[in-house]
Amino acid sequence: MNFKVYVVSKKIEKFYLEAVAEYEKRLGRYCKIELVQVKNESALLKKLSDKSYMVKISSSREKLSSESLAEKIESYGLSSVSDISLVIGDVELECQERFCISPMDMDPGLEAAVLFEQIYRGYRIINGEPYHK
Amino acid sequence: MNFKVYVVSKKIEKFYLEAVAEYEKRLGRYCKIELVQVKNESALLKKLSDKSYMVKISSSREKLSSESLAEKIESYGLSSVSDISLVIGDVELECQERFCISPMDMDPGLEAAVLFEQIYRGYRIINGEPYHK
Numbered sequence: 001m002n003f004k005v006y007v008v009s010k011k012i013e014k015f016y017l018e019a020v021a022e023y024e025k026r027l028g029r030y031c032k033i034e035l036v037q038v039k040n041e042s043a044l045l046k047k048l049s050d051k052s053y054m055v056k057i058s059s060s061r062e063k064l065s066s067e068s069l070a071e072k073i074e075s076y077g078l079s080s081v082s083d084i085s086l087v088i089g090d091v092e093l094e095c096q097e098r099f100c101i102s103p104m105d106m107d108p109g110l111e112a113a114v115l116f117e118q119i120y121r122g123y124r125i126i127n128g129e130p131y132h133k
Numbered sequence: 134m135n136f137k138v139y140v141v142s143k144k145i146e147k148f149y150l151e152a153v154a155e156y157e158k159r160l161g162r163y164c165k166i167e168l169v170q171v172k173n174e175s176a177l178l179k180k181l182s183d184k185s186y187m188v189k190i191s192s193s194r195e196k197l198s199s200e201s202l203a204e205k206i207e208s209y210g211l212s213s214v215s216d217i218s219l220v221i222g223d224v225e226l227e228c229q230e231r232f233c234i235s236p237m238d239m240d241p242g243l244e245a246a247v248l249f250e251q252i253y254r255g256y257r258i259i260n261g262e263p264y265h266k
Contacts (some may be wrong), residue, residue, distance in 0.1 A: 015151040019243070022146065055221045063139070101234040102247070104199045110250055114235070117243055 001073070001082055003033040004052065005115060008044050009108035012037055016073030021114035029121040035074025035112060038129045052085040054095035057111060064099055069118050070125035088112055134206070134215055137185065138248060139172040141177050141222025142241035145170055149242030156249035163256040168245060174224045185218040187228035190244060197232055202251055203258035221245055 005020075020035050027033050038044045048112070064072075076084065088094065088111045101114055104131070124131040137152075153168050160166050171177045181187070186209070197205075209217065220226065221244045234247055257264040 007173055013152065015148040015155070018148040019146065019152075022148070031243065037211060064236065069237070090247065101237060103197060104202070104234060104247075105249055105254065106247065113243060114237075114247065118237055118238055121238065 001032060001077060001081065002084065003013075003032040003119065004036055004083075004085045005033065005085045006038060006044055006085060006089070006110055007108050008040065008087070008091050009110050010039055013107070015116045016107075016113045019094070019113040022100050022129055023120045027116070027120050027123065028079075028126075031056070031119075033119065035116075038124035042091075044087065044089070044091060044093070048085060048087075048093075049083070052083045053081045053097075054093070055086045055097045056093060056095040057086060057088045057115065058098045058100055064101060064118075066121050067120060070122035073119065073122045074126050077094060079092055086115060087091060088115065134164040134210060135217065136164060136252065136261055137169055137216075137218045137221070137242035138166065138245055139169045139171060139220045140241050140245050141171055141181065141219060141220070141224050143172055143243050146240070147244070147262060149158065149240075149246045150191065150247040153249050156253045160249070160253050163260075164252075166249070166252065167251075169265075174226075177220065177222075177224060181218060181220075181226075182216070186230075187218045187226070188217060188219045188230045188232055189222045189226060189228040190248065191221060191233055193229045196232060197251075197252060202232075203255035204257045208261050217229070218250060221248065240241065240257045 024033055038047055088108050121131055155165055171180055222240050254264055
């Protein structure tokens, strides 16, 4: 599985980039995942691939538990979806799905750290591997 | 207002401590807030003050938006509540209130970063100050 996490934000704090890098490293054995920072919506639109399954992270739609995110990742693996773009930031775009990782508005860098951690947690759940709460 | 954020966890990643320190610094003009890491439940119980208003962070109760957290902080300020303990971690304890900052299970250090960021966001909202989404 290929994940690209697009973060629309002028600045991402260094400690969030470090958190993301740590989960990227841990996720290496499960999938390919990459953070792509873009400055604004037009830069985002230039980067997005038509072929990718598009997910927008929002604070107002379906709320996901860690278990239901794991189920989603597993179902993508079973279907033909192998390339997933997840978009964080204050932009409007067409997408196949919307995830809500929190009912709260969050700093985009922090939201990226949460998303990476949840994808890592999802793979641990799928593989029946322990992960502290 | 005095906040103590107790995190029951053997380890908190360095980047989360840096995130927390950054929000602690930014929050300096609004309140006193401090992270207290404890290794386990018995260490927590020794640290907790009877006089403090106790809030447990959980993944299953009332889900808060950033605006409703701001309203809560404001209402504490208007009532006699000036000392608040927020507890993160897999422990059972009596409390006055439970907050859910996400329906997902999260690394306790990450949960602390989210909570600090949300309290900072809450004060920005209360004071009508701008804060990017």
